[in-house]
Amino acid sequence: MSFVTPESLAEQIAGHLAERIIQGDLKSNERIQEGRVVQELEVSRGPVREALLLLESRHLVTILPRRGAIVTELTPHRVRSLYDMYVTLLTMLADLLARNWNDNNKQVLLDQAMRLQELASSQDKNAFILAGFELMRKAFTIANNDYLAQMLEDLQPAIHRTYAMSIRHSPDETELSRQFFSGLVTAVLSRDTDVLPKIFHSYGRHQCSLVLAAMQEEN
Template sequence: MRFQAPESLSEQIAQHIGQRIIVRDLKPGQRVQELKVAGELNVSRGSVREALLILERRHLVEIFPRRGAVVSELTPDSVDALYDIYIDLLCMLGRKVLERWSGPELGGVMSQVKELQAVIDALNSNAPDAAEQVIDAGFGVMRYAYRLIENPFLEETLENFRPAISRTYYVALEHFRTEIEETATFFRHLADAAINGNSDLLEQVIQEFGEHQRKQVLSILTEENA
């Protein structure tokens, strides 16, 4: 049995600010003012300061002397560095699942993928929160995989990457609405490879989709900076 400690106030604040950064409500280079956030959320500046330190560790803000916290920039170098390690970590997660479980026991993975497809089917692709719903449903599949392997170190590492990868994924989904169905296709292929116990195919599916996402995000950054 695992006991989850309640999220601290600073973590809740970090998630609130982080989500605003992910959906580009707070844009790169924009200051995050402690006093303003504290007033809006009716919390202490100390709690906001701790939340900003959490966001700094998650690479969503940078903190400068005398200037305070600023939303970090998305650069080609940072995107490349993020995807280099994230793709490898997802491949590791997939391998660990197949090492511990066989095809018939992975029926739950397909159930999670069907839930994701149901979310996508029910969506109006022009809905303002469509991208957020797809991202959250996709991470639901990963959370299921965490439970299968019971490796808290890998889970914690991937979860720490979640805000940064969600930020880039949101950029891709906002610019290319076809990415919503691409996401569903990716998870279907992933589930098929898992059910068949084909670790080589599973890694190939992860790598191809990861590289596809990287390419989409980099193309958007190049266009925005032109």
């Protein structure tokens, strides 16, 4: 028997606000007023405050003394720092994946990779982004490093925010992402660990440059 814990109200509120930040409805440094969220969602202040703390831990919100919660500012330095860390962690994940996969668990990766290929040419760019994160999560079990998995999960909302911004300004970039995932899966399945850092650093630099360009357009 297994028990599934329902998503808490705070998590639901955090998910709602995170989606607005990721899609650009809430901008950098914009104040998130507790009272307005309470009225809009018809909830009490307690879960809203808890949701804001969750979003702060996920790098989407900054809580300032006497000012309350604001959308975390995206600066060139923060974006570069974010991608430097994310690329390093993903390279570690892929390296473990290449070393640990076997005939019993590789099919789940192949199935998700095929899903990505199908979504790359669709109009639903957000579904493509989410499928990429799902591929990462399916790799967690095979990689078998809970600390690494937690760090990547903590950074995922911030990366989702920047990636969604780049897609809004460069919608055709999903094709390059498709090629990246295809090359990555090939390298992992051939256990070519030497090429993995090059694959990730090249894609990370390109993606970071797209985000920086998108930021200039939005400012």
